[in-house]
Amino acid sequence: MITLTVLYGTPDDVEKFDKHYTETHIPLARAVPGLDDAKVTRFLPGPDGAAPEYHLMAQLMFADADAMGAAMSTDEGLALVADTANLGITPTMLVGTTE
Numbered sequence: 001m002i003t004l005t006v007l008y009g010t011p012d013d014v015e016k017f018d019k020h021y022t023e024t025h026i027p028l029a030r031a032v033p034g035l036d037d038a039k040v041t042r043f044l045p046g047p048d049g050a051a052p053e054y055h056l057m058a059q060l061m062f063a064d065a066d067a068m069g070a071a072m073s074t075d076e077g078l079a080l081v082a083d084t085a086n087l088g089i090t091p092t093m094l095v096g097t098t099e
Contacts, residue, residue, distance in 0.1 A: 002062045007092040010055040028080045034071035037061040
């Protein structure tokens with residue numbers, strides 16, 4: 001399995017980001033053909049009370065690298081990538097194998 005992990009720093013307007021992410025971005029992600037699973041983690045303060053380094057993490061799981069490439073090349077995948085600009089934050093993206 002291949003996982004695309006997307007990390008978002010804390011936006012200037014958390015409420016606006018969360019609204020768009022929940023109402024628009026997540027539905028776009030779930031519409032991507034070939035997506036096996038998707039998870040979203042919203043980070044909390046650490047055990048010492050410190051603010052988290054990231055606001056949110058999305059993990060998109062695909063069967064393999066070819067499936068991920070094919071999925072992200074579809075109209076739905078391209079719409080998801082294009083919508084990232086509407087979030088107002090440039091995310092960090094990581095691709096890796098999941099066991």
